[in-house]
Amino acid sequence: MFISNTNHSEDQPPHLKLKDPAVPIAINLARYAAPEQRYCPAGVYEIVGQDEGEPRLQINAQNCVHCKTCDIKDPTQNINWTTPEGGGGPNYPNM
Ligand code: SF4
Numbered sequence: 650m651f652i653s654n655t656n657h658s659e660d661q662p663p664h665l666k667l668k669d670p671a672v673p674i675a676i677n678l679a680r681y682a683a684p685e686q687r688y689c690p691a692g693v694y695e696i697v698g699q700d701e702g703e704p705r706l707q708i709n710a711q712n713c714v715h716c717k718t719c720d721i722k723d724p725t726q727n728i729n730w731t732t733p734e735g736g737g738g739p740n741y742p743n744m
Contacts, residue, residue: 663710664733665693665719672727673706681724688722690714 667673677683678696683706685694691712698705713733720730 663708664731665708665710665713666729666731667706667708668727668729670706672725674704676725677706677723677727678704684722684724685719685728688718690716690718694719 673683673685673694673696677685683694683696685706686692686696691709691714693709693712695707695709696704697707715730715733717730719728
Protein backbone atom coordinates (compact mmCIF):
# COMPACT_ATOMS: atom_id res chain seq x y z
CA MET A 650 0.00 0.00 0.00
CA PHE A 651 1.30 3.41 -0.93
CA ILE A 652 0.70 6.30 1.42
CA SER A 653 1.10 9.70 -0.15
CA ASN A 654 2.63 12.17 2.24
CA THR A 655 2.64 15.17 -0.06
CA ASN A 656 3.10 18.30 1.94
CA HIS A 657 0.82 21.02 0.65
CA SER A 658 1.48 24.40 2.17
CA GLU A 659 -2.26 24.94 2.76
CA ASP A 660 -2.28 21.87 4.97
CA GLN A 661 0.34 23.15 7.37
CA PRO A 662 -0.64 22.81 10.99
CA PRO A 663 -0.92 26.24 12.58
CA HIS A 664 2.48 27.36 13.82
CA LEU A 665 1.07 30.18 15.93
CA LYS A 666 -0.57 28.92 19.07
CA LEU A 667 -2.30 30.66 21.91
CA LYS A 668 -1.60 29.19 25.31
CA ASP A 669 -4.95 30.52 26.52
CA PRO A 670 -7.48 31.45 23.82
CA ALA A 671 -9.36 33.77 26.19
CA VAL A 672 -6.40 36.06 26.85
CA PRO A 673 -6.42 38.09 23.59
CA ILE A 674 -9.87 39.43 24.37
CA ALA A 675 -9.97 39.35 28.16
CA ILE A 676 -6.56 40.95 28.66
CA ASN A 677 -4.90 42.15 25.47
CA LEU A 678 -7.93 43.87 24.01
CA ALA A 679 -9.33 45.11 27.30
CA ARG A 680 -6.10 46.45 28.75
CA TYR A 681 -3.84 47.17 25.79
CA ALA A 682 -6.23 47.65 22.84
CA ALA A 683 -4.96 44.48 21.16
CA PRO A 684 -1.32 45.36 20.44
CA GLU A 685 -0.88 42.27 18.28
CA GLN A 686 -2.86 44.11 15.62
CA ARG A 687 -0.14 46.77 15.54
CA TYR A 688 3.19 45.05 16.08
CA CYS A 689 2.69 42.24 13.59
CA PRO A 690 4.05 43.53 10.25
CA ALA A 691 1.97 41.06 8.26
CA GLY A 692 -1.47 41.72 9.74
CA VAL A 693 -1.76 38.18 11.03
CA TYR A 694 -3.71 39.15 14.14
CA GLU A 695 -7.09 40.68 13.65
CA ILE A 696 -9.84 41.38 16.13
CA VAL A 697 -13.09 40.55 14.40
CA GLY A 698 -16.69 40.52 15.53
CA GLN A 699 -16.54 43.74 17.53
CA ASP A 700 -19.54 45.20 15.74
CA GLU A 701 -21.62 42.24 16.89
CA GLY A 702 -20.33 42.66 20.43
CA GLU A 703 -18.51 39.34 20.27
CA PRO A 704 -14.88 40.21 19.68
CA ARG A 705 -12.50 37.38 18.95
CA LEU A 706 -8.97 37.13 17.67
CA GLN A 707 -8.60 35.85 14.15
CA ILE A 708 -5.16 34.49 13.29
CA ASN A 709 -4.30 34.72 9.61
CA ALA A 710 -1.36 32.38 9.99
CA GLN A 711 -0.85 32.06 6.24
CA ASN A 712 0.28 35.72 6.13
CA CYS A 713 3.02 35.23 8.71
CA VAL A 714 6.51 36.30 7.63
CA HIS A 715 8.12 34.57 10.63
CA CYS A 716 9.67 37.63 12.17
CA LYS A 717 8.97 36.24 15.65
CA THR A 718 7.84 39.60 17.01
CA CYS A 719 4.65 38.18 18.46
CA ASP A 720 6.58 35.55 20.38
CA ILE A 721 8.57 38.32 22.05
CA LYS A 722 6.12 41.19 22.32
CA ASP A 723 2.88 39.67 23.48
CA PRO A 724 2.17 41.37 26.83
CA THR A 725 1.24 38.13 28.55
CA GLN A 726 3.55 35.87 26.52
CA ASN A 727 0.44 34.03 25.43
CA ILE A 728 1.51 33.55 21.82
CA ASN A 729 3.72 30.62 21.08
CA TRP A 730 5.46 30.90 17.73
CA THR A 731 6.95 27.67 16.51
CA THR A 732 9.11 27.02 13.50
CA PRO A 733 6.86 26.11 10.59
CA GLU A 734 7.08 22.62 9.12
CA GLY A 735 8.87 21.19 12.14
CA GLY A 736 12.27 22.59 11.23
CA GLY A 737 11.96 22.74 7.48
CA GLY A 738 13.05 19.32 6.24
CA PRO A 739 10.86 17.05 4.18
CA ASN A 740 9.00 14.47 6.18
CA TYR A 741 9.65 11.02 4.72
CA PRO A 742 7.44 8.22 5.92
CA ASN A 743 9.05 4.91 6.85
CA MET A 744 9.72 2.90 3.72
S1 SF4 B 1 6.00 35.98 13.57
FE1 SF4 B 1 5.85 38.15 12.91
S2 SF4 B 1 4.66 38.05 11.01
FE2 SF4 B 1 4.33 36.13 12.09
S3 SF4 B 1 2.50 36.45 13.30
FE3 SF4 B 1 4.22 36.91 14.61
S4 SF4 B 1 4.52 39.12 14.45
FE4 SF4 B 1 3.24 38.47 12.71
